Amino acid sequence: MTQExxxxxxxxxxxxxxxxFVRGWVALAAIVYxxxxxxxxxxxxxRGTIGDNFNERTLWLLAGGGVxxxxxxxxxxxxxxxTRYQLxxxxxxxxxxxxxxxxxxxxxDRVQAIDIVQPLLARIFGxxxxxxxxxxxxxxxxxxxYLRLAQAKQLRATILGxxxxxxxxxxxxxxxxxxxxxxxxxxxxxxxxxLILSEQSFFIVLSAIASVLLxxxxxxxAFILYxxxxxxGLGTAYWRSFNTGYNFTAAISPDGIRLRYGLLDTRAxxxxxxxxxxxxxxQPPLWRILGWYRIHVNVAGYGEHRRSEGEHRTMLLPVxxxxxxxxMLSLVLPDPGTADPERVFTAGLTGLDSDAGFVTTPRRAxxxxxLGWRRNGFLSTETALLLRSGRLWRRLVVVPHQRTQSIALHxxxxxRLFGVADLVLHTTPGPVAPRLxxxxxxxxxxVFDQQAARARKARRxxxxxxxxxxxxxxxxxxxxxxxxxxxxxxxxxxxxx
Amino acid sequence: MRTVAIDPPxxxxxxxxxxxxxxxxxxxxxxxxxxxxxxxxxLLFVELGWWRWPPLWLAVAVPAALLLLALWRLVxxxxxxxxxxxxxxxxxxxxxxxxxxxxxxxxxxxRMQYVDVAVGPVERLLGLCTLKLHTASTGTNAHxxxxxxxxxxxxxxxLSARGEARLAGL
Numbered sequence: 001m002t003q004e005x006x007x008x009x010x011x012x013x014x015x016x017x018x019x020x021f022v023r024g025w026v027a028l029a030a031i032v033y034x035x036x037x038x039x040x041x042x043x044x045x046x047r048g049t050i051g052d053n054f055n056e057r058t059l060w061l062l063a064g065g066g067v068x069x070x071x072x073x074x075x076x077x078x079x080x081x082x083t084r085y086q087l088x089x090x091x092x093x094x095x096x097x098x099x100x101x102x103x104x105x106x107x108x109d110r111v112q113a114i115d116i117v118q119p120l121l122a123r124i125f126g127x128x129x130x131x132x133x134x135x136x137x138x139x140x141x142x143x144x145x146y147l148r149l150a151q152a153k154q155l156r157a158t159i160l161g162x163x164x165x166x167x168x169x170x171x172x173x174x175x176x177x178x179x180x181x182x183x184x185x186x187x188x189x190x191x192x193x194x195l196i197l198s199e200q201s202f203f204i205v206l207s208a209i210a211s212v213l214l215x216x217x218x219x220x221x222a223f224i225l226y227x228x229x230x231x232x233g234l235g236t237a238y239w240r241s242f243n244t245g246y247n248f249t250a251a252i253s254p255d256g257i258r259l260r261y262g263l264l265d266t267r268a269x270x271x272x273x274x275x276x277x278x279x280x281x282x283q284p285p286l287w288r289i290l291g292w293y294r295i296h297v298n299v300a301g302y303g304e305h306r307r308s309e310g311e312h313r314t315m316l317l318p319v320x321x322x323x324x325x326x327x328m329l330s331l332v333l334p335d336p337g338t339a340d341p342e343r344v345f346t347a348g349l350t351g352l353d354s355d356a357g358f359v360t361t362p363r364r365a366x367x368x369x370x371l372g373w374r375r376n377g378f379l380s381t382e383t384a385l386l387l388r389s390g391r392l393w394r395r396l397v398v399v400p401h402q403r404t405q406s407i408a409l410h411x412x413x414x415x416r417l418f419g420v421a422d423l424v425l426h427t428t429p430g431p432v433a434p435r436l437x438x439x440x441x442x443x444x445x446x447v448f449d450q451q452a453a454r455a456r457k458a459r460r461x462x463x464x465x466x467x468x469x470x471x472x473x474x475x476x477x478x479x480x481x482x483x484x485x486x487x488x489x490x491x492x493x494x495x496x497x
Numbered sequence: 498m499r500t501v502a503i504d505p506p507x508x509x510x511x512x513x514x515x516x517x518x519x520x521x522x523x524x525x526x527x528x529x530x531x532x533x534x535x536x537x538x539x540l541l542f543v544e545l546g547w548w549r550w551p552p553l554w555l556a557v558a559v560p561a562a563l564l565l566l567a568l569w570r571l572v573x574x575x576x577x578x579x580x581x582x583x584x585x586x587x588x589x590x591x592x593x594x595x596x597x598x599x600x601x602x603x604x605x606x607x608r609m610q611y612v613d614v615a616v617g618p619v620e621r622l623l624g625l626c627t628l629k630l631h632t633a634s635t636g637t638n639a640h641x642x643x644x645x646x647x648x649x650x651x652x653x654x655x656l657s658a659r660g661e662a663r664l665a666g667l
Contacts, residue, residue, distance in 0.1 A: 300633060404605075405604075405605075405632040405633055405634040405636070405637055406602060406603060406604040406605065406608060406632055406634065406636075406637045406639065407602065407603050408600055408601065408602040408603075409503045409599075409600065409602075410598070410599070410600055411598070411599045411600075412597065412598045412599075413597045413598070421503050424636070426632065426634035426637045427634050427636070428633050428634055429634070429635050444503070445503055445504070445505055445506075448505060448601070448603065449505040452588075452589055452603045452605065455605060456589070456605060456607075459605070459607055459663075
């Protein structure tokens with residue numbers, strides 16, 4: 001397939017022919033290494049591949065290796081030949097497999113998020129994987145690997161354009177990539193600082209002190225040895241965080257929030273407006289010194305990947321100061337639904353008691369959480385519910401009203417004794433689990449009842465899944481302006497009412 | 498303790514079928530009697546003189562405590578069944594359960610992705626069924642046991658129809 005071909009004409013296309021090799025290079029390398037080692041070693045020792053003590057073993061090894069290699073190459077070719085994709089009639093379809101065929105299709109207007117992933121090797125070859133999460137495709141994402149980077153970007157723009165409703169599914173028009181405006185760049189220095197001051201560092205220092213004390217007390221050095229595997233494990237954890245958090249850039253464009261990050265493997269995520277189900281701002285105790293926060297989000301589909309990959313994908317802001325947190329909040333929640341968002345969110349991040357109108361745990365129940373009762377609280381704005389908790393590990397959860405799935409009230413015997421109850425909001429799987437703890441019973445019941453009504457009202461206002469459909473199509477390719485944030489927020493207005 | 502403190506005011510709760518007590522009793526019997534029986538074995542062995550380690554008082558105390566616990570649960574069953582309730586409102590379904598650990602849940606019709614009706618062997622004998630509601634959240638663990646089969650079918654149709662009418666995306 002020639003690379004300059006368009007990808008949006010409704011025909012079936014194949015991925016890049018190099019894809020199986022990029023995906024399966026480890027297997028190839030292993031085969032070559034296993035069967036060719038002997039020969040290589042001879043060559044390295046300058047004895048020549050077919051030396052004086054040429055024997056059958058070498059021949060068999062080489063022949064066997066050749067056969068296995070051919071088989072692998074053949075299966076690669078077949079898998080490439082039978083992997084095809086199509087973009088038509090509002091669906092993306094991907095066919096794979098030649099013995100066990102699999103067809104997967106996804107509705108474009110249910111796209112929750114699109115990622116362009118480039119592992120190191122793919123990056124060297126200028127290839128990229130396109131991966132998208134769909135709300136109605138069960139728990140498996142649809143992925144296309146690998147395409148040329150430009151092609152992947154174009155496909156992303158088309159999918160997002162059609163999902164947003166500016167291009168009709170029947171048309172075969174290429175949608176230009178939406179202009180974007182970088183709003184945040186994370187300097188590597190701060191990333192390193194955030195890792196040093198993270199929770200794991202705290203525990204490292206603690207365990208180091210403990211082991212030193214122990215070795216002094218018992219007069220043996222064996223404890224240091226026990227630490228070696230721990231240090232190795234932590235080293236990898238730090239490296240992974242650094243590798244993925246490096247060069248973190250957030251940008252906005254009409255088709256959503258774009259996040260880009262990665263040192264060796266890079267990833268570009270696009271989350272369309274209104275697809276964030278819940279958000280959490282946290283601050284570990286040590287970060288308080290420098291006033292840093294981090295933001296995690298729940299996006300349908302992201303939560304299914306419990307591995308480290310998912311952990312980073314749900315990170316909206318790895319580390320940032322308050323103005324950056326406020327900016328991210330304004331992107332996620334263009335209409336905060338309150339007259340003074342600055343004050344409200346500040347109270348949510350650092351406040352105590354009833355500043356800015358937060359309702360906290362009643363004084364009578366202080367014994368249930370002696371430290372946190374002045375912070376555990378909630379505030380409901382026109383568009384979102386804010387839940388605040390944690391005195392040491394500060395935490396603010398924001399759930400837009402129209403994103404609430406279902407709500408539950410929990411009350412155990414002890415809580416009943418003190419006249420308090422917990423309110424649990426259910427959202428899509430992810431790192432954020434919104435729970436209002438120990439609110440006065442009457443308040444909790446009030447929120448429970450009102451929240452159901454508010455969510456109902458908010459959902460009614462949200463008329464379409466296609467977030468730009470109500471706007472004139474000409475409104476989209478507007479040039480990136482300095483007021484890009486406002487620009488984006490006016491575009492999202494219909495979605496949020 | 499007849500308190501219903503955490504329910505929203507003015508809700509007419511529909512109760513599940515009293516026959517559901519039987520289902521719970523069967524479950525209780527299978528779970529607890531087996532447990533008590535197993536833990537009574539040492540007592541038997543000690544009595545027979547095969548074992549000497551657990552002292553007699555311990556061999557008696559463990560199954561006795563378990564038996565008490567089981568009996569306590571048994572006493573609670575009818576009240577727990579009575580505590581299960583549901584209410585259909587215009588836009589959402591309310592489900593409540595629990596006496597000591599009370600839970601009240603509201604599931605908007607527009608959020609339901611699908612509705613399951615499950616029937617176990619004992620339930621089938623009694624003509625009951627369990628209704629399960631699923632939303633995009635795994636946290637929504639909404640099931641409504643002990644519904645008469647006809648009521649279950651009606652509710653399923655009703656909920657599906659209403660869900661269809663109010664279906665919202667994520």
